[in-house]
Amino acid sequence: MxxxxxxxxxxxxxxxxxxxxxxxxxxxxxxxxxxxxxxxxxxxxxxxxxxxxxxxxxxxxxxxxxxxxxxxxxxxxxxxxxxxxxxxxxxxxxxxxxxxxxxxxxxxxxxGLGWLIYRTTNASDAQVLYQAQTQEVVQKGLQLVEVVNEGTSPKSVALPDGSSALLSPRSRLSFPHEFEPNQRQVFLEGEAFFEVTKNADRPFRVQASELTTEVLGTSFTVRAYAKDADFKVVVKTGKVFVFSQSKTTEVPTSREVEGLLLTPNQQALFDRRQIRLSRSLVEEPEVVVPPTVNQTFTYRGTPVKEVFEALEKAYGVEIIYDEEVLAACTITAELGEEPLFKKLDWICTILEATYQLRDGKIIVVGKPCN
Incomplete structure (x- = not known):
């Protein structure tokens, strides 16, 4: 053996x-x-x-x-x-x-955490940790249900509180037959997209090996295959808190763990070798809150401040720029259904400006307009 x-x-x-x-x-x-x-x-x-x-x-x-x-x-x-x-x-x-x-x-x-936190490429450690974490819950007297997707297409999983998970192939998900009164905790090995029912009194926690994602009610994807050197959490709606933690029996305080708060169209990447979390925007941000006035992103001499505010609201992102420097700038363009970054390319071309992505935010640098 x-x-x-x-x-x-x-x-x-x-x-x-x-x-x-x-x-x-x-x-x-x-x-x-x-x-x-x-x-x-x-x-x-x-x-x-x-x-x-x-x-x-x-x-x-x-x-x-x-x-x-x-x-x-x-x-x-x-x-x-x-x-x-x-x-x-x-x-x-x-x-x-x-x-x-x-x-x-x-x-x-x-x-050292060389065995536990994947400083090596040994996938069995993540599998053993999954086993240890679920066993810990069983010892508390809770009955766990495990769903394994051995097929080639995603598998829908109904959770006890009305939440749901779309479990990717080669993945498994364990959860109590009934959630505890103070929290809703599930255990993932692999990848799944979660749609969580809101309940402010019972946080929803996804434990994926040494990575924990906690939410109150939102939709997001967790990718944490045992063989992967990096784990990823991608937020579609709402807000989630992501942190690294192996211990599962207690909810850590903000002083005990450093984590990241993610908003829509942001993602967290967990480097398992360096034990480091980083935040960035997803490759193709999607509209999460359609603008109520300008549905087509069509602008005619519109102040740049209003344009950026519309993009921030539509995509749930933060755009940082010097309002005084760009105060006199206006935008005339039909941005339509182009991806966010293409919209930004056009705006920056009009303004003769540039933008950078940093820590999940968009930073625009430009010169005053005549």
Whole structure:
């Protein structure tokens, strides 16, 4: 059996979970015997143990360099200890000390989030984390429903609160048979588009491996395939809060986690290796609130301020510019159904200006008009 399956079996084992989470030292001998003479079991046990402790928030985040230094130091200490304790006449280390050496190295390696936050390209870690997170919910006494899309077309999923998900192929979604009173939490591996029923008293949370998306009521897409180096959240309507978090049992405060607030036509990209979130506009912003007066984006000597305000309202974006510099500028054009960025290209050509995209905002720079 490979290590990934061993880890999943351990996470499903109540005896192991209790041993780790409740520090039940009466079982130390049992688990030492279970790993003895078997490096694969030793590695799987420490990996599962680390996942559980991380979910409880008991382990720190280390950089790759710190992990490397600690691994080297642990190996030196373990090797020195083994040499001092081993009889000189014994040419090979005893199984007991070899197990201790391997376990020490495994623990130190696992102290960084290299296993957990995809600093490597090992997709099984995200799958193991999905398993650990859902198991954590089951241990709270909730019954989970899992939907797997093994087909080639999106699959519609009805959620207990009236919300819905469109589950992409090669994806799976788990959720309680009935949501908890204070929150609505689902677990995703893969990609899904969610349409969430509004409920201010019960936030809706999508846990996709180490990425969490929280909303009150909106529509958005989460892409989080285990093999991907980057995760993505794209907002269609409403607002969502995106942050990186492995622990699922508690809702973090703003002081505990740094995240991004996304509005329509914005997206968040989560770099799993660097553990970094960034915000940008989607490639082709769509009209989310049609303008009530100018349905066709037709302008005749219209002040640029009014043009930008109409675009901001229609696309739900923020356009930043110097109002004093462009105060005398007007626009005469028929922008029609062209994409937002094409509209901006034409406007900037008329104004002899330029625009940049920065942190999900549009920044226009131009000169005064005569």
């Amino acid at each position: 490979d290590k990934a399956h061993l880890v999943e079996e351990l996470l499903d084992n109540p005896r192991f979970v209790e041993w780790v989470t409740k520090k039940n030292h009466h079982d130390d001998a049992y688990w030492e015997a279970w790993t003895r003479h078997d490096p694969a079991r030793t590695e799987a046990l420490e990996r599962a143990r680390y996942l559980l402790l991380t979910l409880q928030g008991e382990l720190p985040i280390l950089t790759d360099q710190q992990v490397k230094q600690r691994v080297q130091a642990a190996l030196r200490r373990a090797q020195a200890q083994e040499t001092n304790l081993r009889p000189i006449s014994t040419p090979t280390p005893s199984p007991f000390y070899r197990s201790r050496w391997l376990a020490a190295a495994s623990v130190v390696v696992l102290l």
